Amino acid sequence: MKIMDLNERKRRILAAIIETYIETADPVGSKAVAELSGLGVSSATIRNEMAELEELGWLEQPHTSAGRVPSAQGYRAYVDYLMRRHRLTDLDLMRTNAFLHSRVSELERMLDEAGRIISELTGYPSLTMRPQLRGSAIRRIDLLPVDRHQFVLLLVTTDGMVKNRICRTWAPIEPALLQEVSSLVDRRLCGLPLTGISPAVVEELHRALDDFSFVLEPVLQTIREAAESFETPEVVLDGEQRLFDLPEYRDLDKTRDFLTFLQDQGARRQVLSPAQGHDGITITIGSEHPLEELRESSVIMGNYKLGDRPVGIIAVIGPTRMHYNRVFSQIEYFTQGLNHLLSQLVGPKEE
Amino acid sequence: MKIMDLNERKRRILAAIIETYIETADPVGSKAVAELSGLGVSSATIRNEMAELEELGWLEQPHTSAGRVPSAQGYRAYVDYLMRRHRLTDLDLMRTNAFLHSRVSELERMLDEAGRIISELTGYPSLTMRPQLRGSAIRRIDLLPVDRHQFVLLLVTTDGMVKNRICRTWAPIEPALLQEVSSLVDRRLCGLPLTGISPAVVEELHRALDDFSFVLEPVLQTIREAAESFETPEVVLDGEQRLFDLPEYRDLDKTRDFLTFLQDQGARRQVLSPAQGHDGITITIGSEHPLEELRESSVIMGNYKLGDRPVGIIAVIGPTRMHYNRVFSQIEYFTQGLNHLLSQLVGPKEE
DNA sequence: ATTTAGCACTCATATGTATTGAGTGCTAAG
């Protein structure tokens, strides 16, 4: 049964029930609908309609003498067809704009801050995925001497990401010599993808470096680590304590299990997986999500872009009874602003 | 009244009550003490002793018909005089040693991992303070060209910490010229403390750089940021969901408030403040802590060192009814291992 | 053919009441 096959009145009743339920978290009765929907019919009429809506699977009844609650199918229809655009509040606009103009220079800190603000504005916990840069290549490598046993390895990728690391060598090496090793390594590795440094290249480098091949090991190790961290980026959770403001999470044991589940990086990535490669806003409702643990939760996810390709995700997680339209607008506005900001930050390539 | 002024029997009774209460979380009655303490006296005798111990302030009674519960003073006596050393389990030793040998190269990730493991082993939430490096000076500065409008700024401190940042300039600058600017900046700033770059030095640099003084602004900005992050380092919270396993935190609203309180970086730093500059293990019990919010919590904190001075803290937070002896041993063993590891990592200075 | 007033019925929730039992302090005997 498609939602549009229902008559106008049923749809208005469904929408009214969903919106009321989202607001109050209490099952909605026929009397309340009669008053709030503005249809001008009595509660008895609404009752008949509600019984039909339940039969068709749009509503559910927790127990005989309770009001109705939207089903997952009902929420889906609401999100796809019924919900009307939410107007952002002045606070939403102000806080988002303040963030966008704060010009935090470090990308990671900026995203942490983004997650914190989204959680604050929406009132739900947020999940923020750091940029996932598949297929980055090495733009430059530098080895900078600190003393004769230590050097700083600097790695810049074609995406403009930088990694550094202090490396220690078991044998001493003079700064001037390190300089030469550095430019040699740079020449050989520049342009190669982070993931695809073949044994042949390594072999060749070892031969070229000769006596100083001992500096190679930490270099390759760092490249491997960088590749790893770009391929499977961290997902940061923030504002998880906000769950407790929601009546759905009054059960301590269930909520504890849920939070424990969300501690794991792998789990977090899976939570966000439906938004991977999906541009714009993605919403999963309850058991639509492949993860069993999210049976009773909904996730609203938005991509952000670096340059022109989507590289990361900012999301909000909560009960299926979520403020879909409000959060949708908030995430939409926020990610659009963020995209704009990031496009400036990465900047027009000049070559 | 000093704890050592009590007779042996009273002390044994007090210790038995505290240990039983820590284990069970239920007020301890005279009968249980008579059986567990192994004193071979009847519960009536114990009752008389307990009444006195309460009068003297070592015990408290939640209500007339309940058993006794240790007072803050009681816990303090336990921690200072009564508690016996806890033997670490094989699991504790294994996990700690595995961590110490995992050789995570990045210091920050290593500390994150440390906090996670301490939380797992102890069963309480952990707070981990990143290294606080007061009075660091600049060891070297490098500006490495990426393209004509971008360069990577690399900052190494005398403590061997590295910061980098991509900087954009509004005017183009040729790599060769940037190279010269770089060595000029390095010469002028090298050796200066991060916090104390005087306006005079800045003025002088501006004059020396002449047409290229526009690269100076991001450089100084990064130094300010680095100084800031070293002076007031981040404190990472982990395993907060473990609070829910403790009966003390069954009250959702109180726990929510507590968790919200712990979200704030400033609050976290204050939580750890009693351990600042205090070598070894520090314990605060309930209202001993200056923070009102910790009235009902205890904190066990251990320093870790970089080189030979304490720079950071690993701590565990929980109810006053905490496994003081177990956690004490766990943190002690862990931080000692960590210190050993870090002393190798920083290495013997060679100049 | 719809709509609606009326009414009996359901059932989660709240409130009130009785029961239970762990633990106490006190007294008097050992």
Next chain:
DNA sequence: CTTAGCACTCAATACATATGAGTGCTAAAT
């Protein structure tokens, strides 16, 4: 000084009852 005995306290638990929001169904009204 120790302990058996006992009356007393009070949180926790269980149970019974009342309340009321909401329902489905029927029959009359539109």
